[in-house]
Amino acid sequence: MAKKQIESINEEERDDKKPGFFQKFFMLFIIPLLFTVTIVLIVAYFTNTNVFQFADSMKEKIPFLDTKKEEVIENTSITEQKIVTLQAELQEKEAQIDKLQSEIKASSEKNNELLTEQERLNFEIEKLKREQEDVKKDFQEILSAYEKMPAKVAAPILIEMKDAELALRIMSNLKPDTLSAIFAKMPPADAARFTELLAQQ
Numbered sequence: 001m002a003k004k005q006i007e008s009i010n011e012e013e014r015d016d017k018k019p020g021f022f023q024k025f026f027m028l029f030i031i032p033l034l035f036t037v038t039i040v041l042i043v044a045y046f047t048n049t050n051v052f053q054f055a056d057s058m059k060e061k062i063p064f065l066d067t068k069k070e071e072v073i074e075n076t077s078i079t080e081q082k083i084v085t086l087q088a089e090l091q092e093k094e095a096q097i098d099k100l101q102s103e104i105k106a107s108s109e110k111n112n113e114l115l116t117e118q119e120r121l122n123f124e125i126e127k128l129k130r131e132q133e134d135v136k137k138d139f140q141e142i143l144s145a146y147e148k149m150p151a152k153v154a155a156p157i158l159i160e161m162k163d164a165e166l167a168l169r170i171m172s173n174l175k176p177d178t179l180s181a182i183f184a185k186m187p188p189a190d191a192a193r194f195t196e197l198l199a200q201q
Contacts, residue, residue, distance in 0.1 A: 151181035
């Protein structure tokens with residue numbers, strides 16, 4: 001019975017010691033490959049053969065390995081041409097950007113000048129409006145004075161006025177009753193002249 005137990009323990013130990021995947025791979029592939037390479041190198045050494053030169057000569061005889069160098073050289077030259085082209089385009093774009101920035105700057109300066117001119121003109125317009133209102137107010141005061149003035153006094157003043165247009169303006173804005181009283185106090189020739197001028201307005 002003890003013999004059976006010892007045999008079962010030995011069988012379990014054998015089962016536990018079965019080689020794994022890596023051990024099989026190492027024993028079946030790596031060790032024979034290293035052995036073969038070692039033998040080839042020893043044979044090459046004794047025959048005075050340079051293994052690296054031999055590998056280069058074999059590489060040139062294999063067609064697809066040789067074209068890769070040409071493709072790499074060709075791709076390198078194409079890449080360099082693309083880089084040069086892209087650099088030229090980049091410089092051109094930078095020049096365009098500089099030009100546009102200078103145009104924007106000039107346009108901005110012109111806009112500032114125009115805004116300043118607009119502000120100046122608005123100020124002038126406001127000033128002229130105030131002056132016009134003052135002149136209108138002054139004219140209304142003059143008109144009011146002529147309305148209140150006796151016709152006997154107003155008629156000679158209007159006749160003697162050097163600015164005939166001002167005299168006509170005053171007469172055209174007077175009330176009809178006041179104007180008729182002033183015409184009655186004027187000499188007939190002056191009354192006729194002013195009447196014609198008023199009719200032409």
